[in-house]
Amino acid sequence: MTIRAAIIMGSKSDAEQVQPAVDLLKELKIGCRVDVASAHRTPDKVEQIMKDAVEQGVQVFICAAGHAAHLAGVVAARSPVPVIGIPIASSDLDGMDSILSTVMMPPGVPVATMALGKAGAKNAAVLAAQIIGISDASVAQRLSDWRAHMGDQVAAEPTQVWEVD
Numbered sequence: 121m122t123i124r125a126a127i128i129m130g131s132k133s134d135a136e137q138v139q140p141a142v143d144l145l146k147e148l149k150i151g152c153r154v155d156v157a158s159a160h161r162t163p164d165k166v167e168q169i170m171k172d173a174v175e176q177g178v179q180v181f182i183c184a185a186g187h188a189a190h191l192a193g194v195v196a197a198r199s200p201v202p203v204i205g206i207p208i209a210s211s212d213l214d215g216m217d218s219i220l221s222t223v224m225m226p227p228g229v230p231v232a233t234m235a236l237g238k239a240g241a242k243n244a245a246v247l248a249a250q251i252i253g254i255s256d257a258s259v260a261q262r263l264s265d266w267r268a269h270m271g272d273q274v275a276a277e278p279t280q281v282w283e284v285d
């Protein structure tokens with residue numbers, strides 16, 4: 121399978137929060153690599169992963185990190201392809217630090233910042249699929265089917281009624 125997306129997380133401890141992105145990319149049959157590397161603790165590893173992933177032809181990076189989360193920004197500084205950031209709540213500030221670190225990029229170096237944690241991870245996979253789907257009709261179709269199914273599930277929820285005296 122061709123590698124189309126690259127997920128990098130700042131620590132193995134982020135894995136549970138990132139899992140929805142992994143699951144959805146698999147469900148949509150999008151080839152992906154997943155690495156653990158820290159912008160602060162292993163900057164050389166981050167750079168090597170980036171180089172390898174770009175050579176492999178990835179079309180989007182998904183970067184998840186907590187605390188002063190610079191991973192997505194560091195990748196965006198050099199990436200020729202779009203970077204999606206997932207802030208992770210892993211510090212005493214409950215993720216406000218990682219949200220601000222990920223979203224407040226300076227002009228010219230964008231990071232498409234998702235919601236915090238698992239919801240953000242799922243949305244990162246959806247956005248990645250939309251990006252890849254621009255040039256791959258089969259991915260676009262699978263995403264469209266997935267979204268329709270998601271809508272059907274919500275639409276099928278019945279009305280709940282209860283009476284009070």
Ligand code: RP5
Nearest residue numbers: 130131133185186187208210
């Ligand atoms: C961040 O620090 C990581 O992304 C993680 O969210 C947090 C804690 O990392 P560990 O100390 O669990 O490795 O860089």
